[in-house]
Amino acid sequence: MIIRCPIRFLFCLAVLMLWAQFATPAVAQFEKRLYHPRPESIPEATDPSLVIDLSDLEKWDELPPFIDTTGFRTVVFGREEGEDYEMLGFVSDIATDGEGTIFILDAYPGTNAPSNTKTVHVIDTDANYLGSFGRAGEGPGEFRYPRFLMVADEGNTVFVAGSDEWVHVFKRTESSTFEFDKSLRTSTGASAACSMRGNFYLVRYEASSGHVIHKYTMDGDYVTGFGTPYEYDNPSIVGFMSNGARLSCNEDHGVVAISNYSIPVVRAYNEEGDQLWVVRVEGIRSGLEITESGRSTRFHGRARSEKGHGSLSISEAFGDGWLYLSASMELGDDRRRVLTFRIDPETGAYTHIGSGGIPTITEVDLMVVRTFVENEDGFRIPQVMIRSKKED
Numbered sequence: 001m002i003i004r005c006p007i008r009f010l011f012c013l014a015v016l017m018l019w020a021q022f023a024t025p026a027v028a029q030f031e032k033r034l035y036h037p038r039p040e041s042i043p044e045a046t047d048p049s050l051v052i053d054l055s056d057l058e059k060w061d062e063l064p065p066f067i068d069t070t071g072f073r074t075v076v077f078g079r080e081e082g083e084d085y086e087m088l089g090f091v092s093d094i095a096t097d098g099e100g101t102i103f104i105l106d107a108y109p110g111t112n113a114p115s116n117t118k119t120v121h122v123i124d125t126d127a128n129y130l131g132s133f134g135r136a137g138e139g140p141g142e143f144r145y146p147r148f149l150m151v152a153d154e155g156n157t158v159f160v161a162g163s164d165e166w167v168h169v170f171k172r173t174e175s176s177t178f179e180f181d182k183s184l185r186t187s188t189g190a191s192a193a194c195s196m197r198g199n200f201y202l203v204r205y206e207a208s209s210g211h212v213i214h215k216y217t218m219d220g221d222y223v224t225g226f227g228t229p230y231e232y233d234n235p236s237i238v239g240f241m242s243n244g245a246r247l248s249c250n251e252d253h254g255v256v257a258i259s260n261y262s263i264p265v266v267r268a269y270n271e272e273g274d275q276l277w278v279v280r281v282e283g284i285r286s287g288l289e290i291t292e293s294g295r296s297t298r299f300h301g302r303a304r305s306e307k308g309h310g311s312l313s314i315s316e317a318f319g320d321g322w323l324y325l326s327a328s329m330e331l332g333d334d335r336r337r338v339l340t341f342r343i344d345p346e347t348g349a350y351t352h353i354g355s356g357g358i359p360t361i362t363e364v365d366l367m368v369v370r371t372f373v374e375n376e377d378g379f380r381i382p383q384v385m386i387r388s389k390k391e392d
Helices: 007-030 235-243
Strands: 032-036 051-053 073-077 091-096 101-106 119-124 129-133 146-152 157-162 166-172 178-185 193-196 199-206 211-217 222-226 245-250 255-260 265-270 275-282 288-292 297-299 310-315 323-332 335-343 350-355 361-363 366-374 380-388
Touching (some): 091 361, 091 380, 101 146, 101 380, 129 178, 146 193, 199 235, 199 245, 235 288, 245 310, 255 310, 255 323
Parallel strands (some): 091 146
Antiparallel strands (some): 091 101, 119 129, 166 178, 193 199, 199 211, 255 265, 288 297, 335 350, 366 380
């Protein structure tokens, strides 16, 4: 049997064979794996005096721990077996009203969380349980992806923000319990949050505006957006690098400060969104490798134990009018050094004041931090450690 093949068909077949032969190398040639942040994408300090050089740690004095816990009593909340509220799933955030009440956001990841998670637990500084509010779900006062707590109105109002577009508001009742008040719809979800002076601020890169920080009234009305995103030509990488952040609101000076997990700088803005200063930290590797190809972007895990790797965290410890920066760096052989700096919110001028970093909540006579304890099987049990200056 003779098969007749049109010349046009044979030509198309030849083209397809050539494409199959060379297409894979072409795609592979386009693929690139780079470490981010790129040197050209790291902002310069707004003044040469605002550069913290950690490339030579020997020049930094071995100062004692920034916080002296001598005389502090330690109690913990959270256990492997006990009441529902004691068996924590994942402590996403902790906040305090400054008067001895501690709020714990148990935000077990996933949409099918147990009923006792995705809840805010209320305790005192002796780890006594005072109650809970909120639960997993999609109705009023229910959480899908809760991540952050903001306490306002002298502890009488608690805002719960998450990676979805809702901020849930709870009010303290006359009996000191908390009841759902309302839900606020925002334009973006939150990857960091803080509040001050009658407004709350959320971090989430918005490609349409180019803003990273978004300001809202306490009623959820959008005020303005500001902040500089990571500079790169891949939108997925810009969003990833910009969103990984810590946000701190300094009530005394009306300053909003942001530190990124992957970018070694701290930026500060006033309430109108004008940039005040940039502190740049050199000699620290806080980023990760990212692979780009024609079809996807792959983010590789950070080598957290690698020598030279580190992270920055900005906070407003003590509520004393200063900002505090913790810079952590791996030294190798399972050794790590943490330097603590006090920063002037208005100028960015810094002073090295100690070691040990800043706990999640830091007050003159109270420290609260998330921690874990391992059981006999090596399973990590979430806990909240409370250290306070109280008599036994």
